[in-house]
Amino acid sequence: MPDRRSVRLTCTLNGRRLSLDAHPMARLLDVLRQQAGLTGTKEGCGEGECGACSVLLNGRLANSCLTPFAHADRATIVTIEGIASGDDLHAVQEAFLECGGAQCGICTPGIVLAAVDLLERTPHPTEHDVRAALAGNLCRCTGYMRIFDSVLEACRRLSASRA
Amino acid sequence: MSTSLDGFDLVTPASLEEALGLLASDPAARPFAGGTDLMVQLEAGRLRAGRYVNLWDLAELRGITESPESVAVGALTTYTDIRNADVLAREYPLLVRAAEETGGTATQNRGTIGGNIANASPAADTPPALLVYDAELELRSTAGTRRVPYTAFHTAYKQMILAPGEIISRIRLPRRTGWLDYYRKVGPRRAQAISKVCFAGSIAMSGDTVADVRIALGSVAPFVVRAVQAESVLRGKSINDEAIAAAERALRSEVAPIDDLRSTAEYRLRVASNLLREFLSHSQ
Numbered sequence: 001m002p003d004r005r006s007v008r009l010t011c012t013l014n015g016r017r018l019s020l021d022a023h024p025m026a027r028l029l030d031v032l033r034q035q036a037g038l039t040g041t042k043e044g045c046g047e048g049e050c051g052a053c054s055v056l057l058n059g060r061l062a063n064s065c066l067t068p069f070a071h072a073d074r075a076t077i078v079t080i081e082g083i084a085s086g087d088d089l090h091a092v093q094e095a096f097l098e099c100g101g102a103q104c105g106i107c108t109p110g111i112v113l114a115a116v117d118l119l120e121r122t123p124h125p126t127e128h129d130v131r132a133a134l135a136g137n138l139c140r141c142t143g144y145m146r147i148f149d150s151v152l153e154a155c156r157r158l159s160a161s162r163a
Numbered sequence: 164m165s166t167s168l169d170g171f172d173l174v175t176p177a178s179l180e181e182a183l184g185l186l187a188s189d190p191a192a193r194p195f196a197g198g199t200d201l202m203v204q205l206e207a208g209r210l211r212a213g214r215y216v217n218l219w220d221l222a223e224l225r226g227i228t229e230s231p232e233s234v235a236v237g238a239l240t241t242y243t244d245i246r247n248a249d250v251l252a253r254e255y256p257l258l259v260r261a262a263e264e265t266g267g268t269a270t271q272n273r274g275t276i277g278g279n280i281a282n283a284s285p286a287a288d289t290p291p292a293l294l295v296y297d298a299e300l301e302l303r304s305t306a307g308t309r310r311v312p313y314t315a316f317h318t319a320y321k322q323m324i325l326a327p328g329e330i331i332s333r334i335r336l337p338r339r340t341g342w343l344d345y346y347r348k349v350g351p352r353r354a355q356a357i358s359k360v361c362f363a364g365s366i367a368m369s370g371d372t373v374a375d376v377r378i379a380l381g382s383v384a385p386f387v388v389r390a391v392q393a394e395s396v397l398r399g400k401s402i403n404d405e406a407i408a409a410a411e412r413a414l415r416s417e418v419a420p421i422d423d424l425r426s427t428a429e430y431r432l433r434v435a436s437n438l439l440r441e442f443l444s445h446s447q
């Protein structure tokens with residue numbers, strides 16, 4: 001239920017322009033999940049430590065649990081649902097499938113977004129770059145090694161597709 | 164969402180002038196920047212209800228500008244902006260190191276230097292660097308602009324000299340040459356950790372003697388502090404075992420670490436002392 005302080009804001013969400021209504025201090029995480037129906041963005045810690053709620057906000061990785069709805073105004077937002085092109089998975093998603101980079105899956109959407117963000121800025125990262133870029137994303141299942149392998153494999157796939 | 168938003172509001176002004184007007188008209192209103200601290204407090208049920216003024220889109224508070232005397236950093240400059248600023252990497256490397264070691268990428272994209280100062284955590288990572296660089300804060304309100312040295316800004320735990328309706332608008336760093344800088348943050352994990360101790364030091368040597376020195380620490384007192392007694396012990400001295408021991412004694416007498424969930428007073432004191440020794444040994 002929109003409360004009395006609810007505001008209507010327009011943003012571009014996964015390539016689609018739309019208007020949403022919510023309290024300006026509501027967590028973007030809740031607006032995405034409850035109003036936009038995009039439940040791929042997960043809540044882990046709710047305090048900016050785990051990265052499960054990561055989205056791309058105006059082309060920058062952001063924790064949606066710490067982003068007030070007011071900051072979505074006229075913003076471009078990409079969630080995990082906007083990473084694949086139709087049925088074609090992004091190279092990062094393919095690599096996670098191939099390398100076993102996902103186990104329970106709660107951290108995976110945030111990690112995929114962090115990896116996509118890294119590879120857009122740094123097309124040829126070292127393993128150190130990958131570790132640094134994913135430092136804000138916690139995984140309690142994999143022990144991280146297969147996640148790092150997945151990101152480096154995605155980098156190889158993207159380089160091959162560009163060649 | 165476990166927190167009710169009853170009683171909270173976040174208003175978005177169109178200009179800095181409008182923002183300052185909103186803050187002046189409601190003494191209980193508080194500024195809101197990237198949200199990386201306030202949204203955590205909100206979710207934990209620890210944020211005071213009331214009106215918040217959204218500064219995030221105010222271009223007047225962004226940007227890094229250079230003059231012959233100083234480099235001015237807008238209060239809304241994010242950790243990512245700091246990491247990407249060539250002038251800061253060249254002249255104020257401790258600030259860049261501090262930004263790199265604050266949170267992960269997502270936090271660095273949203274957290275601001277003004278917020279890091281105004282949140283006034285004794286464990287904040289950029290303030291020790293700002294103290295070492297003799298930073299001056301520019302404070303704005305509808306009453307005008309004033310400048311205060313950062314050393315005079317924090318007065319007690321979470322207390323600072325901001326007047327009602329006043330915000331930090333800019334951080335001014337005087338230009339400097341001939342200093343050797345040192346920074347080390349000790350936490351439970353290399354990335355995204357809250358400091359047990361954070362140490363920033365800068366030293367200017369004249370031959371074998373210390374011409375001038377700055378030492379600042381986080382997480383060892385109710386607010387981020389300059390170790391002025393250790394500094395004065397070192398000025399004019401050669402760096403040898405005796406001078407290092409005297410500086411360590413002075414440092415131990417002027418910090419007041421506590422036991423808390425992240426560390427113990429004893430450990431913090433030992434680490435602070437060891438970091439001072441490492442800093443000075445590097446400068447010999």
